[in-house]
Amino acid sequence: MMLAEGVTFPGRPDGELPWLAALEPFTMDAPLVAAVTELGSAVFAYVDAVQHLYRDGDPEVRTLLDAGTPPDLRGLELDRPVQTFRLDCITAGRPVVTEIEEVYGNAGKAHAMEAAYGVPASGLYDAFAAQGVTHILVDDQVTTYGPELAIVARRLADHGADVQVRPFSTVRAATTGTAWRFCYTTDLAQYTPDHRRTLTRGRINYVNPLFHGYGAKLLPALLRHPATEPALTRLLGAVRMGVLRAGFAPCHALDPADTAGLDVLAADRRGWVVKVTDSPHDRTATWGSRGVYFGEHSAASWRQVLASVHVGHLPRRPHAPAQFMAARLIDSDRFGVPFLHPDSQRAALMPQARIRLAPIFFRDSKGVRLVAGHATFVNTSRKVHLGRPAVCAPLDWARDTGSKPSPAVNNRVIGSAGADTIWHACH
Template sequence: METFARQERRHDLADVVYVPTGQDPDRLSAAIGAEEALVALKVRYGGSDPSRAPWLVASRPFLLGPVLTRRLERLGAGIFALCDVVQELYAEGDPRVRAVLDIGVPEDLRGHDLDRRIELFRLDVVVSQGIPRVTEMEEAFGNVGKMHALEQAYGVPAGPLFHAFHVRGIDRIWMDDQYPTYRPENELVARRMREEFGCPMDVEFFSAFRDDGRTGWRFAYVKELRQYETQLRRRIVAAAEQLINPLFHGYGTKALLSLAGDPVVETRIADRLGKDALAVLRTGVPRSRVLPTRPDEGLLEELEAHRRDKVLKVIDASASEFTWGSRGVFFGDQSASRWRRALEAAAAGHVPGRPEATAARFLISDLVDSDRFDVEFLHPQSRELCVMPRARIRLTPIYAREAAGSRLLCGHTTFVNTSRKVHLGHHAVCTPFVRD
């Protein structure tokens, strides 16, 4: 890592601290070419301007290296194993597993497809002291269309991801009506599938669901199907159309990872996982627990005293946008007064700062601090190469279940140096990762 003098740092980009760097002509040309490819594909993030890249464009992909690659591969296999064991325990009626996974899920959406297994997921990973640590598992995930765009921009192959869709026969994407901003990205997925495999893929919202026996990718959490009328939900659940991932609601409840270290069920899970998967999960999954609906004052005092090591996450709320992205994440190490207010809101059952977002449930997780990286990017106005120093990292590897086990398909890396919340946006550098 280079060392940059504080007086060199500049702040003319919103929410970004950067320093000037040497103008290597090859890397500059690569960054400009990557930006042009992203703009040509009209890659969007939220309401971003389609005439510009929606994030800061890196000059090159991020190199994982063999050690981190292997650790990510083992982590993916461990998460598949955890999902399977938890699903088995749910099917057997384990009361603790059901209590955790049923949070916010209507009864008619519980316990479906228990004979099928999760096939595709994405992890949100922080690299801490060289170790990948999972902050979240996403089974209804964005980034597939982005991976196509990043392949065009940087030449890093995303083919294994789209092949995983193809071999499963996916020829339709069913989207959550609450998130129309993801439609352009999913249209990129459909375009890639049509061009590469001749697959006549459609992108539609669940409100228009019809059953004609095809295979659809479910771009919605099962519990969020509660937004639709009961009759439509019944049609979705009873359909001959295969949905991937299957309709077991537990994958998307945000609390599944907490069961890996839950003292009530930890032994039962450990006995079934096997030695290797257990060791991976104990290293790669930070400890977390579901906050009781009525936490006692002693627990709140404990969380306040140890705030620097804790994160509060919304796992369910009447305003569902707080369970997507980083909107419902609150860090204890940033402000003692803000943390106290967040705990008080959680104890009262609403999202901090949003008393109308009621019936909220929360997860308390150990804080994982990111390693820091210096990342080169293209300044969107000056068109010069710059460096974002000491940026936090988030990896988003995507995995598929295969006959031989878990497979790491591809993924991208996001860097931010002015916030703990490392997510895509105008203030972030985004680039695909490569293994070697």
């Protein structure tokens, strides 16, 4: 069913999903739904507060968010708030955010999963349609999401919307309408200055607005920064700050000159993750799990990563300058996940799998809403991202008081279908 709806990915054989298909949705029980929804609402307020501080000229906010962004792409559309994002979370007794993703490639999958699993995706598409979307404008260097975005355009056509999927390079001064921006504002730097002015000062209304801070990897680092925490507490209040502190893994920017800070990471390597936040000569280093390094893997490789941080380049790539952040490692709950074995077409079980929740939120005149999402499971790595060894399941929850809830999720095994094979996925 998902293949028939157009789910594919370049490089995968025809007739084969780019991930392992769960046998059932991942059903979020009422406490998890409440926690995820509360966290999503708090993140909207947090981003609004950061945008407020940026607009007021807070030096620390501007320093962290402006890194790697050309001056003409900084601080655009500060009068408009963020409208939609996906949270990447692990669950460790509660949801803990590892990243705020404003450019998410899951809207098409939501439609296909609705067809395959019966889990509604209408909330997401109703929200996009209500914005009057006429274009999906795509980063010219992102060539792998064509099938995904074609599904989105086809689904929006059911709302009477004639949506064109186009690269940013085709936009002209006369182009009008409302566009879902499938490109980080910072990455508009690939275009000429004249074309950037057309994109940023033209007649297009963007979803999300063009404030570059939404896509900054270091956005969560301001939450606990000693220079910004007091102002954020003043704007958000102690209760909401408590929700955010509990819902985010502690993180901070890495200063190559801070040898004492790097020594701390070296001494406690199993408790930390290092991520690339910017690499001007290799934008892919910040995509997905590519520029993510776990201290627990190997002491030797960790020393190499920290040495690269100290001199400011990508590991094993001395000619590729880079900036980094460190985040506390939060281990996830483990699950046994039934899925369809791709070779035998029989039920199999992935045991002791780590989880990544990817709930999508929208904010409009109806308020903040959890509208779609999926869960990803792996038992081969801490990099819980979609790919060949990952099981993917849509998120299911009771959307109103008249909804019939799906079978409850056991803390260790999801789904009720029997599995006659134990699957030890390996790279």
